[in-house]
Amino acid sequence: MEKFVSWLGQNTKIKTSKSYAQGVEKFAERQNLSKIFEANSSQLDGLLNTFDENTIFEKNDKSHLKRFIESKGLDPNEYSIFDRKExxxxxxxxxxxxxxxxxxxxxxxxxxxxxxxxxxxxxxxxxxxxxxxxxxxxxxxxxxxxxxxxxxxxxxxxxxxxxxxxxxxxxxxxxxxxxxxxxxxxxxxxxxxxxxxxxxxxxxxxxxxxxxxxxxxxxxxxxxx
Structure with a gap:
């Protein structure tokens, strides 16, 4: 989590870095993905491709996740869960x-x-x-x-x-x-x-x-x- 907070501070203008990290943490807890912060880019890519219309996202989950996968070097636009039409x-x-x-x-x-x-x-x-x-x-x-x-x-x-x-x-x-x-x-x-x-x-x-x-x-x- 600390690495994600640090990345946000260095690469974005987001002033609430900890809230983004906590948002990812809460989403991971609901999905039973306790090791999400330890995942490398390859593992995270595989995980994201398992999400579909049946995956439950609460308010701000997607915005928090977008930043998190960017910190891992992945492009959110590649994953249909974020914007299917685009x-x-x-x-x-x-x-x-x-x-x-x-x-x-x-x-x-x-x-x-x-x-x-x-x-x-x-x-x-x-x-x-x-x-x-x-x-x-x-x-x-x-x-x-x-x-x-x-x-x-x-x-x-x-x-x-x-x-x-x-x-x-x-x-x-x-x-x-x-x-x-x-x-x-x-x-x-x-x-x-x-x-x-x-x-x-x-x-x-x-x-x-x-x-x-x-x-x-x-x-x-x-x-x-």
Whole structure:
């Protein structure tokens, strides 16, 4: 808590720093998240992505939390709980940036890239080179940590593919989409029929709901006792 109060004093004009810290503390108590002040950016990112319309926020909770996640180096605008409409607008812009980056990447690799976003096939791009036809689902993020969702339709279409096309399926993640191109990072996940794998064949944490949620290895560790 002391670090948060200190950060507020150094980076904002808020005169009630302790009340902000106490607000976060009370919210954490109601949510049974006693270790929230000890969470690193990756853990906090994973936690924020579990909040939804069923999460109860009392007066000033969100304003206190916004400042707290900023102190951890995260962008509040990336999380739909704070402003869904504005987040949707920014999400579309971020997605467009990611689509452009991935298209450029595979074009430079000698592929012919076709945009199939409107074809309802379950992925965004198809990259063709010789007999190889990669199916690319693109996800753009404004931050550097990822917790991504495949929609029910996207996951269903993937599961329906034959083994050959499943091996050609890629989830292409572009992080830091709000930053300059030189600071953006591209990650590629493969699917082996049951697990999602990184480009070094490390399994990615998967949580099946109706669709599937993927997160980087350290993106979520429970903060509850």
């Amino acid at each position: 987040n949707e607008k920014k999400s579309k812009k971020t997605e467009k940036t990611a689509i452009n980056d991935i298209t450029e990447h595979f074009t430079k690799e000698g592929y012919e890239v076709n945009n199939v976003e409107t074809d309802n096939c379950g992925w965004d791009l198809e990259a063709i080179k010789g007999n190889e036809n990669l199916l690319l689902e693109v996800k753009g993020l404004s931050g550097k940590f990822y917790t991504i969702n495949l929609s029910e339709n996207e996951y269903k279409k993937l599961k329906e593919l034959d083994k050959k096309n499943q091996k050609n399926y890629r989830i292409c993640i572009v992080t830091n989409c709000k930053s300059a191109k030189s600071k953006r990072v591209k990650l590629f996940l493969k699917y082996d029929g049951s697990e999602f794998l990184s480009d070094i064949n490390t399994p990615i944490k998967k949580e099946e709901i109706i669709s599937v949620r993927l997160r980087s290895d350290s993106s979520k560790k429970r903060l509850k006792n």
